[in-house]
Amino acid sequence: MFKPVLSIIKMGxxxxxxxxxxxxxxxxxxxxxxxxxxxLWTSIFGDSPNTSIAGFDLTQMVGYYIVGLLILVFxxxxxxxxxxxxxxxxxxxKFIIKPISYPFFSFWIIIGGRILAFVMEAxxxxxxxxxxxxxxxxxxxxxxxxxxxxxxxxxxxxxxxLIMGTLIFWFTNPNGIxxxxxxxRYFFAGGILPLTFFPEIIQYIILLTPFPLMYFIPAFLFxxxxxxxxxxxxxxxxxxxxxxxxxxxxxxxxxxxxRGVKTFQGVGA
Amino acid sequence: xxxxxRLLSLKISSRLSYKLDFFTTxxxxxxxxxxxxxxxxxxxxxxxxxxxxxxxxxxxxIGIYTALFGLGRAFFYNFxxxxxxxxxxxxxxxxxxxxxxxxxxxxxxxxxxxxLSEVLAGSLIAIxxxxxxxxxxxxxxxxxxxGLALLFYFSMILLISSLIMKYVQVTRLIEIVxxxxxxxxxxxxxxxxxxxxxxxxxxxxxxxxxYPASALIxxxxxxxxxxxxxxxxxxxxxLYIWRKSIKNYxxxxx
Numbered sequence: 001m002f003k004p005v006l007s008i009i010k011m012g013x014x015x016x017x018x019x020x021x022x023x024x025x026x027x028x029x030x031x032x033x034x035x036x037x038x039x040l041w042t043s044i045f046g047d048s049p050n051t052s053i054a055g056f057d058l059t060q061m062v063g064y065y066i067v068g069l070l071i072l073v074f075x076x077x078x079x080x081x082x083x084x085x086x087x088x089x090x091x092x093x094k095f096i097i098k099p100i101s102y103p104f105f106s107f108w109i110i111i112g113g114r115i116l117a118f119v120m121e122a123x124x125x126x127x128x129x130x131x132x133x134x135x136x137x138x139x140x141x142x143x144x145x146x147x148x149x150x151x152x153x154x155x156x157x158x159x160x161x162l163i164m165g166t167l168i169f170w171f172t173n174p175n176g177i178x179x180x181x182x183x184x185r186y187f188f189a190g191g192i193l194p195l196t197f198f199p200e201i202i203q204y205i206i207l208l209t210p211f212p213l214m215y216f217i218p219a220f221l222f223x224x225x226x227x228x229x230x231x232x233x234x235x236x237x238x239x240x241x242x243x244x245x246x247x248x249x250x251x252x253x254x255x256x257x258x259r260g261v262k263t264f265q266g267v268g269a
Numbered sequence: 270x271x272x273x274x275r276l277l278s279l280k281i282s283s284r285l286s287y288k289l290d291f292f293t294t295x296x297x298x299x300x301x302x303x304x305x306x307x308x309x310x311x312x313x314x315x316x317x318x319x320x321x322x323x324x325x326x327x328x329x330x331i332g333i334y335t336a337l338f339g340l341g342r343a344f345f346y347n348f349x350x351x352x353x354x355x356x357x358x359x360x361x362x363x364x365x366x367x368x369x370x371x372x373x374x375x376x377x378x379x380x381x382x383x384x385l386s387e388v389l390a391g392s393l394i395a396i397x398x399x400x401x402x403x404x405x406x407x408x409x410x411x412x413x414x415x416g417l418a419l420l421f422y423f424s425m426i427l428l429i430s431s432l433i434m435k436y437v438q439v440t441r442l443i444e445i446v447x448x449x450x451x452x453x454x455x456x457x458x459x460x461x462x463x464x465x466x467x468x469x470x471x472x473x474x475x476x477x478x479x480y481p482a483s484a485l486i487x488x489x490x491x492x493x494x495x496x497x498x499x500x501x502x503x504x505x506x507x508l509y510i511w512r513k514s515i516k517n518y519x520x521x522x523x
Contacts, residue, residue, distance in 0.1 A: 018438075025441045032448040036455070043459035044312070047320040054315050176293025183300050192304055197311040 004100065005108050012112015016120075023120045030069065030125050034132065037065045054196040060223040063137060064194055066129050068219040071150065073121050074114060075157040075214065079106045080178060083165030087264065096261070103162055103257060110158065142221040144235055149218040152242035156210050159249040160185075162257070169260030184209075190216030196228065203229055210245045272369050276377025284382060294383040302339060302387035305331045305454060306394055319456055325401040326486055327456070332395030333485075334454050334478035337415065339387025341422035347379035349443055352430040356437055362520055371515060399485065406485040410493070414481040417500040421476050424500075424507035425449065431507075431514035453477035465491075473499040 016023070045051070045058045056064065083102075086092035095102040129137065140146055164181050167174035186192065188211035195203050195216050206212060207228075217233075220226075226233045284291045309331055313324050322330065352375060355361035364371050429442040457465050457479040468474040469492045476496055483490055 021436060021439050022441045025439065025444060029441075029444040029448045032445070033451065036448070036452050039460045039464070040455050043320055044317050048317050050316070053317045171289065173287040173290040176290045176295075176297060179294060179297035180300070183297050186304065187307075192308050193311050197315055 008105060008108035009112040009115070012109040013116045014112075015109065016113040016116035020120065023117060026073070026121045027124055030121075031128055033069060034062075034066060034128065038062050038132070054194060055225060056194060056196070056223070059133065059137070060225070061194075063133065063223045064219045066133070067222045068191070068215050070122060070125060070129075071153055071215060071218050073117055073125070074150070075154045076114070076117070077110050077158050077161040078113075079110065079158070079161045080165040082106065083162075084168045084174065084178075087168045092264070096264070103253070106162075107158060140222045141224050142226055145221045145226060145233060145238055146218055148235060148238050148242065149213060149221055152238075152246065153214050153218050155246055156213050156242075156249060159246075159253045160210065160214075162253045163249065166253070166256040166260045169256075169263045185211050185214065188212065189214045190219070194220065196220075200229060210249060213242060213245060273373050273377045276374070277380050280378070280380050281382050291383065295386050298339075298383045299386040299390055302335045302390040305335055319459060321458060322456055325398045326482075329395055329398035329402065329485060330456060330478060330482040331454070332391050332393070332398055333415075333482050334391070336388050336391030336395060337418050337422070337477060337481070338450065338454075339384050339389075339391055340419055341426075342384035342387065343381050344376065344419070345379070345423045345426040346384070346443075347381050348375055349426050349430045349433065349446075350440065351375055351379045353433040353437070353440055356434055356518075359520060361434075361518070365515070365518070372511075402486070404485060404487060406487065411481055411484040413497065414476060414484055417473075417497060418477045418481060420504050421473055421500050424504045427507040427511045431510045434514045434518055449474055450477070453479070456482075469496050470499060473503060476500050 041058055041061045045053065045061070051057055053061070083092070083106075086095075092102070095105070126138070160181070164174075164178050167177055171177070188206045188209050190212060195206055195212060198206065217238075220228070221233065231237075306328065309324075309327055312318070313327075318324075319327055352361070355364060355375075361371075364374050367374060425446050429446060432442055433439055452460075452468070453474050457469070457475050460468075465475070473496045480490065480493075480496060
């Protein structure tokens with residue numbers, strides 16, 4: 001069990017190495033993103049009579065977007081596109097006859113890719129953030145909570161990407177639906193603004209979806225906040241909240257995968 | 270022009286062969302275009318604001334940005350991806366031997382009908398804000414800036430498309446353009462003076478939204494004519510680099 005997993009992780013790293021220039025481009029785009037957020041929020045806070053907006057001070061607000069972007073880099077999963085292309089072009093068929101399942105294989109490939117991304121993208125980015133916001137920024141008071149939420153973010157993102165990938169079993173071209181999913185993820189995960197900017201009723205509704213765990217909750221915790229809607233986020237509460245989501249989406253992914261593979265006919269192989 | 274229009278009609282026919290995908294993409298484009306207005310609404314509701322911009326002014330700004338962004342996506346965005354794909358598959362060689370300008374063929378093939386919903390959403394937001402503000406704008410200057418904004422967007426796409434011809438697998442170059450567009454999605458005065466000057470004189474990024482919106486609102490413009498000249502120079506330079514890349518192109522796939 002351990003040996004095949006290690007081999008797949010190595011494959012994932014090798015696959016990532018082929019896209020080195022792509023990863024290096026992050027080193028240009030990330031500082032632009034960082035500086036835009038920094039100037040924008042400095043200007044907005046400078047104009048505001050309050051030192052806190054929606055529960056965030058200036059450093060927390062800039063930090064929220066930076067940590068959010070790093071979470072996206074770490075939890076990135078290309079399984080939806082890979083599966084769509086694999087089935088459209090027919091080379092998915094090789095997984096039907098292999099003694100290894102595609103979700104298992106792709107999971108470890110992603111882990112391999114993320115290990116490489118950590119070295120090539122995240123370490124330089126963390127260094128840039130440290131230089132600009134000060135290295136104290138990484139001394140979060142909610143480290144345990146952040147790590148728990150980050151693990152959930154990774155798994156939930158993987159499961160939802162897999163679920164979106166399975167749509168190709170029933171639709172010839174599910175790109176539009178995939179874009180609607182990405183949109184919901186962006187809106188409800190707190191990508192536009194932290195969820196504390198939304199009206200309370202909307203916050204309650206959004207917290208019932210899996211999206212806040214993928215961005216908002218880890219970033220919110222990292223910058224030192226741990227109370228939302230008057231509820232204190234404790235490790236136990238976070239574990240229960242994440243576990244429920246994980247079980248629900250694992251079951252949905254499992255069910256859709258089983259049904260999808262049965263439907264698959266290997267056209268184009 | 271005739272070839273371009275013919276390609277556009279072929280494109281809509283091919284997109285409509287996947288009706289569900291076409292309409293879901295149309296809806297998602299429309300909803301995506303609401304992200305920036307939602308940001309503004311939530312920000313102003315929280316009591317915060319952009320310095321020196323009232324709610325309707327910033328709504329007008331963001332409406333113009335959204336409409337221009339949509340136009341850019343409709344006409345040019347896919348140009349980059351199609352060039353990259355054609356280089357990888359070797360199809361670019363076939364395009365180059367055709368008796369029509371390769372820019373016309375690639376642009377026609379790249380048109381994205383769904384993004385027109387963003388143009389619609391942005392225009393409606395801008396019109397609403399414009400009515401609320403009851404302005405007496407400089408329409409001529411506004412139209413000039415709109416045309417130049419599109420030209421600048423195209424120039425950025427041309428530049429990265431020239432690079433993808435050489436380095437093939439660098440599709441994430443588009444992220445650099447997107448990051449630049451993020452900068453342009455906020456008013457110029459949120460940035461330090463050096464950034465304001467740099468993106469007005471050297472790289473005319475603020476032509477994308479700040480200048481057209483300011484021409485409508487009546488804000489006093491700094492470098493109003495320099496930016497016109499810079500945008501034209503930027504375009505000429507991009508076109509020159511593109512033509513040079515095409516000339517030096519030796520094929521990568523096929």
